[in-house]
Amino acid sequence: MHRINDRDAKSPKFSYAESTLFLMITMSFCIACGHPTEQKIPLGDHKTRLVCGNCGNIHYENPKVICGALALWDDKVLLCRRAIEPRYGLWTLPAGYMELFETMEQGAARETREEAEAEIDLEQLYCMYNIPRIGQIYVLFKAQLKQGLFGAGEESLECRLFAEDEIPWNELAFPSVEHTLKHYFADRQKGEFPIHLETLGTRLDQTG
Amino acid sequence: MHRINDRDAKSPKFSYAESTLFLMITMSFCIACGHPTEQKIPLGDHKTRLVCGNCGNIHYENPKVICGALALWDDKVLLCRRAIEPRYGLWTLPAGYMELFETMEQGAARETREEAEAEIDLEQLYCMYNIPRIGQIYVLFKAQLKQGLFGAGEESLECRLFAEDEIPWNELAFPSVEHTLKHYFADRQKGEFPIHLETLGTRLDQTG
Numbered sequence: 342m343h344r345i346n347d348r349d350a351k352s353p354k355f356s357y358a359e360s361t362l363f364l365m366i367t368m369s370f371c372i373a374c375g376h377p378t379e380q381k382i383p384l385g386d387h388k389t390r391l392v393c394g395n396c397g398n399i400h401y402e403n404p405k406v407i408c409g410a411l412a413l414w415d416d417k418v419l420l421c422r423r424a425i426e427p428r429y430g431l432w433t434l435p436a437g438y439m440e441l442f443e444t445m446e447q448g449a450a451r452e453t454r455e456e457a458e459a460e461i462d463l464e465q466l467y468c469m470y471n472i473p474r475i476g477q478i479y480v481l482f483k484a485q486l487k488q489g490l491f492g493a494g495e496e497s498l499e500c501r502l503f504a505e506d507e508i509p510w511n512e513l514a515f516p517s518v519e520h521t522l523k524h525y526f527a528d529r530q531k532g533e534f535p536i537h538l539e540t541l542g543t544r545l546d547q548t549g
Numbered sequence: 550m551h552r553i554n555d556r557d558a559k560s561p562k563f564s565y566a567e568s569t570l571f572l573m574i575t576m577s578f579c580i581a582c583g584h585p586t587e588q589k590i591p592l593g594d595h596k597t598r599l600v601c602g603n604c605g606n607i608h609y610e611n612p613k614v615i616c617g618a619l620a621l622w623d624d625k626v627l628l629c630r631r632a633i634e635p636r637y638g639l640w641t642l643p644a645g646y647m648e649l650f651e652t653m654e655q656g657a658a659r660e661t662r663e664e665a666e667a668e669i670d671l672e673q674l675y676c677m678y679n680i681p682r683i684g685q686i687y688v689l690f691k692a693q694l695k696q697g698l699f700g701a702g703e704e705s706l707e708c709r710l711f712a713e714d715e716i717p718w719n720e721l722a723f724p725s726v727e728h729t730l731k732h733y734f735a736d737r738q739k740g741e742f743p744i745h746l747e748t749l750g751t752r753l754d755q756t757g
Contacts, residue, residue: 372599391580403647404648443612473650
């Protein structure tokens with residue numbers, strides 16, 4: 342539930358990585374002792390970090406992992422219509438931030454449960470995306486919906502199964518969703534589902 | 550250079566995820582305003598987070614991505630002997646924390662440059678590991694060393710190319726290194742290099 346959207350909803354103009362940059366050029370404080378931090382290249386490092394002037398604690402910021410599923414049933418794809426900003430009302434794959442102490446597979450299953458009230462059988466790792474501008478990577482699994490059952494979690498207005506000719510291409514929430522659907526329909530034609538690794542998000546107005 | 554080791558070297562008994570847990574049960578402070586934080590489940594969330602009692606800022610902690618390379622030359626594998634704790638003196642693949650604003654591929658190339666002073670041509674995504682106990686995922690690429698050239702970065706005592714029968718199996722730094730080498734030699738026999746996705750690290754004394 343700590344999701345792409347939670348943070349974006351609060352500051353839609355700033356991505357996670359941008360907010361980090363912002364923190365680094367404004368005042369920030371040490372999480373361990375509350376003392377103001379300073380920008381510094383720690384000994385043995387090459388990059389500027391936020392370092393505590395009192396206790397020396399280094400505040401590292403690293404990319405976040407987003408896990409999700411392309412959940413299938415009867416040749417149809419499960420999409421969720423977003424009940425939250427950003428991209429309210431647009432269609433997305435169930436996906437969200439990976440949590441500490443879980444695997445990527447568990448993250449994908451949890452997000453599908455939370456957003457679409459659906460249980461899935463994971464089939465394979467399928468699409469991975471770098472989105473360096475906003476400090477994210479996507480890890481999406483191909484999966485089968487168990488018994489074709491689903492609902493709509495609290496972050497979804499509705500969830501629905503779409504055949505290829507029903508996909509709302511102009512109402513998709515993120516480029517990662519469009520890329521994954523295009524890969525899937527093309528791969529299905531060929532009967533082969535290789536893992537796709539791509540870098541997305543060069544336009545300034547997109548969030549992945 | 551913000552690496553697995555930097556943090557572990559300071560508190561070898563606590564992993565990143567464990568330190569996070571530790572922070573959550575001791576005093577910690579808001580990075581945005583310096584006020585003490587409290588443990589709370591934010592509205593619309595299901596997990597306890599550190600939330601600022603003053604400005605409401607939520608401190609999310611998520612798994613870290615470690616990128617690296619299985620760099621090959623002339624049927625030999627490049628390994629680095631660690632000049633830092635943990636696992637000082639043991640052999641590892643060049644790998645380290647992915648940084649903000651880079652891709653996984655760039656992270657793998659940067660770490661190989663830093664630890665082995667080597668340039669590589671990435672061939673494919675090869676091994677991925679979940680290490681949920683310590684809040685890490687590994688993303689390792691199969692690569693070719695450019696012109697067979699390498700040195701030893703400041704975190705390496707030495708770097709060396711090993712043929713299969715020369716691998717120091719009892720002196721490898723991490724289970725992820727052993728798994729990747731075993732996959733590679735087995736796959737090379739078959740002439741096929743599928744992507745391996747596994748979950749490692751159930752023993753309490755290992756760090757991946």
